[in-house]
């Protein structure tokens with residue numbers, strides 16, 4: 047097995063547009079592998095003796111299995127095993143990502159109790175994929191069905207459970223609201239939304255004795271390895287998880303899930319490697335996406351539009367067997383200066399798979415509420431939507447009462463408005479048109495916190511003068527391979543094409559979850575540190591080793607550039623390769639972590655990389671750390687048909703320093719595009735009787751296509767923020783989507799005079 | 815159903831013999847039996863375009879095509895877009911230069927579609943490129959860069 051992603055001779059990205067060092071627009075170094083088909087994704091690993099597992103899911107929304115009749119499936123050609131709740135091996139309960147004990151064990155990846163439609167209830171393993179698929183259709187299930195509560199709109203679901211840890215308040219919000227001269231109130235709703243990465247989930251699992259190897263797309267190598275190890279009661283080191291390429295995740299590939307346990311159980315029970323690929327429809331219930339949310343916002347303000355109070359009550363759906371809180375106040379309690387605020391929310395259990403993280407969990411629906419509400423207020427008091435936002439600009443974090451580390455949000459309004467031509471906007475709704483099309487211009491802001499966890503990296507220098515960076519951190523398209531190569535090349539003094547990067551393998555040094563937009567900042571920090579240490583070690587040898595041409599130098603005055611070591615006093619210049627040869631070294635390897643030196647034991651490292659208990663909040667320390675953005679969006683609404691097209695987007699974003707603007711812009715645009723789909727298309731449709739997700743495929747669950755997307759202009763207004771990270775970057779990946787849907791809803795209001803507070807904005811809501 | 819067929823498939827200019835059940839799709843034949851894993855499976859039901867390959871020079875969804883249907887026809891996958899050892903195809907080069915992908919999973923299908931889109935004469939304007947590239951979904955949202963890459967490649971190729 048190898049995790050090398052590129053043969054050494056492959057030409058790396060074109061750096062002709064400005065060198066290759068950090069901050070330049072180097073093309074992705076893993077690009078050649080991806081555009082030639084050479085990149086191997088998890089399910090593309092072929093092993094001797096591989097067999098195939100196919101999952102069977104429940105067809106009722108609640109109840110229990112009476113009988114599973116596997117007679118026909120057992121006898122079908124090629125079938126090796128049919129796993130059912132009674133046949134699957136019991137596993138140990140694994141600890142949670144918060145490092146707390148899991149539910150009381152044992153853990154059964156298949157159970158007789160049915161909590162939602164589409165729950166895994168059996169798995170067929172056969173010699174071929176076709177045989178397993180055919181036999182899966184022969185599994186007969188007799189249920190004892192009970193009533194399912196499909197959604198939180200079913201009155202039987204009740205008010206739900208208060209999540210006190212998500213409540214925020216300061217001042218006397220209710221009293222201040224009652225006294226405010228201007229008051230508005232509105233309820234905003236977002237539907238269930240799904241991650242749908244184009245690579246569906248799945249894995250190849252192989253046991254060798256008590257050692258398990260898993261090829262599985264993963265946003266969190268160390269966290270998932272821990273879960274597998276705990277399930278099977280083997281030491282953590284016995285699990286190897288390999289994931290050099292991930293076909294998109296958007297939050298959905300951070301955890302080991304039931305299908306992973308099923309495949310690993312099957313591999314163990316059969317003593318053969320097993321490949322399990324979820325079908326696309328199965329991905330809609332094998333893990334949860336963003337839960338449906340609703341929030342009521344009450345704003346109190348002066349006649350001049352200055353906020354006096356914000357009162358928010360919210361709720362989101364969760365499953366009957368778990369709690370997923372989607373933090374609905376995360377932007378409400380951060381974006382604007384208000385002397386009074388109170389926000390609380392509940393979770394309402396329904397018969398669904400447990401919801402989970404989808405790009406900017408919390409910030410995304412939170413911004414939909416507050417950024418629409420402030421827009422409504424702007425019309426109420428007759429002030430321009432940009433002006434009202436600047437009037438309520440928060441000069442410090444209104445909740446934590448700490449200064450922002452950096453907040454280039456004013457600059458973002460200014461740059462975005464200018465590029466968009468906002469000053470030409472006519473304020474009244476329905477005042478701009480082009481033939482049949484009503485034109486609307488809307489604006490909304492967004493934000494995403496800077497989260498921080500320590501990571502570690504190995505940097506090696508080799509006899510041929512090349513360097514290697516190794517980490518279990520992953521690249522699912524954010525550009526990790528590329529920016530880490532740039533970081534190491536800069537720190538050592540090497541051309542970037544002399545740096546090889548290995549990622550996504552639990553055998554490599556540890557990294558925390560690639561989520562919360564934290565990985566780039568923390569791994570560039572770790573690689574920078576390790577690469578400088580490697581360079582120092584090389585130079586130390588150069589001035590001390592008797593075989594070195596620089597041995598006579600008293601102090602370290604050497605410099606390394608472009609792979610060549612030289613002394614400012616002139617004299618010999620030697621390449622790193624030549625020096626290594628003279629020193630008789632075949633490699634220098636340096637491992638560095640960014641844990642505090644007072645607490646960097648092996649146990650602490652393990653905890654840091656496999657749980658989120660060591661993730662530092664954005665307000666830990668003297669500053670409040672956040673990335674910011676503003677979206678200016680034009681829509682064209684067909685007056686007769688109510689169809690909405692986004693025709694222009696200008697977004698100005700503050701992600702601090704960009705390590706590679708070309709790749710950061712791609713991520714921003716990707717977020718904006720997902721936001722356009724969220725605003726106009728995406729909605730999990732749930733059958734009210736049994737809770738089935740009806741549109742569980744890519745033809746019916748609509749995501750944006752190429753034809754839905756106009757040109758998008760993104761403008762970076764960030765400055766390096768060294769409070770936020772070692773090399774000055776802030777959040778990128780999740781920032782772009784935040785604020786897009788409200789900007790579109792606001793534009794639709796401006797175009798039509800209709801305020802749609804319920805996503806997605808579809809034509810029947812506009813023409814009724 | 816378990817009765818197997820022996821097929822001779824011409825993939826990327828070479829002949830491959832394989833024995834499979836008649837229900838095996840071209841996509842699974844390529845990925846599971848012949849080792850051409852460049853073609854991706856995103857939905858297995860004709861909705862995403864990740865499996866796009868060329869059959870006799872035309873774009874085809876390999877997940878909706880049975881392997882047995884392409885006997886005697888020329889199949890080209892991303893691995894065979896250019897002869898071995900040759901430079902990148904102009905469309906591949908443009909995808910790299912324009913950063914027309916992130917995770918890379920939809921990318922081989924996008925590139926195969928883009929090559930066909932240009933050849934069909936459907937890359938005349940950005941609007942046309944958008945329309946004729948809309949059968950290939952990209953959840954990472956590389957669309958504007960894909961349009962730019964197709965436009966650039968078309969210029970290089972003409």
Ligand code: FES
Nearest residue numbers: 856858862863877
């Ligand atoms: S895999 Fe063929 S269209 Fe999606």
Ligand code: FES
Nearest residue numbers: 916917952953954
């Ligand atoms: S690059 Fe990830 S789906 Fe297109």
